[in-house]
Amino acid sequence: MRRGARLLLGNQREGALYAPTVLDGVTPDMPPVREETFGPVSPIITFTDIDDAIRISNGTAYGLSSGICTNRLDYATKLAQELHVGTVNVWEVPGYRIELTPFGGIKDSGLGYKEGVQEAMKSFCNGKTFTLPR
Numbered sequence: 001m002r003r004g005a006r007l008l009l010g011n012q013r014e015g016a017l018y019a020p021t022v023l024d025g026v027t028p029d030m031p032p033v034r035e036e037t038f039g040p041v042s043p044i045i046t047f048t049d050i051d052d053a054i055r056i057s058n059g060t061a062y063g064l065s066s067g068i069c070t071n072r073l074d075y076a077t078k079l080a081q082e083l084h085v086g087t088v089n090v091w092e093v094p095g096y097r098i099e100l101t102p103f104g105g106i107k108d109s110g111l112g113y114k115e116g117v118q119e120a121m122k123s124f125c126n127g128k129t130f131t132l133p134r
Contacts, residue, residue: 005023005024005025005026005027005043006024007021007022007023008022008023009021009022010040010041020040020042021039021040021041021042022041022044023041024044026044026045027045028045028059028060033045033060034060034061036062050079053079054079054082057084062107062109063083063084063106063109064086064109065086066079066083066085066087068080068088069090070090084106084107085109086106086109
């Protein structure tokens with residue numbers, strides 16, 4: 001890439017299929033990080049510590065889903081609490097969900113509402129607040 005990233009694997013198209021692609025030397029200001037690629041693209045980004053990783057992840061306008069690969073429960077918990085995303089997957093594929101759980105992004109990601117059975121049911125209802133004096 002022109003800005004210093006190196007192609008390690010992929011970047012090949014066959015009709016509508018795009019091969020899994022791995023890029024190394026990617027920085028947070030590059031398009032594979034700043035934009036939602038919705039493709040099998042994995043940019044490798046270095047960071048100094050977990051707080052730096054959280055800062056980089058939260059530094060985009062998007063927050064659909066995240067994937068965490070760690071055996072440290074304290075890191076998984078911290079990331080789940082501090083990442084600005086709609087879904088946090090620890091050692092799971094990004095599309096993992098149970099139909100009773102809400103699914104969808106935040107910020108500029110997703111459809112602006114959560115999907116899932118309970119969320120769909122809520123969309124057909126009108127909630128009401130009812131107050132009485134003491």
